[in-house]
Amino acid sequence: MESVNVLMSSMIRAFQHADAVFFIGFGLFFLAVWFLPSLLALAFNRKHLGKIALLNIPAGVSWVAWLALLVWAVTGKISNKLASKEHLKKVQ
Known part of the structure; x- marks a missing residue:
C-alpha cells in the first residue's frame, strides 16, 4: 500500500x-x-468515416470496442481488394 x-x-x-x-x-x-481509428479511417476507408468517427467517441472508454474500430478503419479497402482478386462480391 x-x-x-x-x-x-x-x-x-x-x-x-x-x-x-x-x-x-x-x-x-x-x-x-483516442481518435486514432477515425484518423486511420480518413486515410484508408473514407466510405465509413462518419460511422467510425461517431462510434469512436464512446468506444474510447472500452479497449475492445476501440480495437474493433481500429481494425474496421484499417481493413475497409483491403477486403474489397481481396474480393476483386477472388472474383467475389465487394463488401458494402
Whole structure:
C-alpha cells in the first residue's frame, strides 16, 4: 500500500511542476490516440468515416470496442481488394 502512496505523491508532484506546454502536448497526444481509428479511417476507408468517427467517441472508454474500430478503419479497402482478386462480391 505504501508503494501506491509513493507513486501517487510522485505523480502529484510531477503535475504540480508541469507547465502549460506539457498539458497542451499531453492533451493533443491523448486526443490523437483516442481518435486514432477515425484518423486511420480518413486515410484508408473514407466510405465509413462518419460511422467510425461517431462510434469512436464512446468506444474510447472500452479497449475492445476501440480495437474493433481500429481494425474496421484499417481493413475497409483491403477486403474489397481481396474480393476483386477472388472474383467475389465487394463488401458494402
